[in-house]
Amino acid sequence: MDYSEKVMDHFANPRNCRLMEDADGVGTVGNPTCGDLMTIYIKVNDDEVIEDISFQTFGCGAAIATSSMITELAVGKTLDEALDISRNDVAEELDGLPPIKMHCSNLAADGLQAAIENYYETHQS
16 A cells, blocks of 8 residues: 555654643544544634644554644634545645545544534533
């Protein structure tokens, strides 16, 4: 299976891979078929901008790479902008994924969306 250099870089040197104890929103998603499990943590400022984001992923190299990439795509964006990050955006930023691994980009986008939904559920004013 051929992975792009970007996928290999994000797998070997994942960005923002850590537990965030004081997260404002947490989203955990999984794929029972392949066993990947991903948690995305977000810290949101008063302007609803994601000022910090991290992840913990148990899964294949593509799952780790897409988790890393989604954190880079989402940081500094408003929650609305972050919700617009699509599954294809993640794969495109990584210069593509093998078709059999596209579900990993789905997980990353779904995890970010779940974290944002969790933020809204717990921060209703």
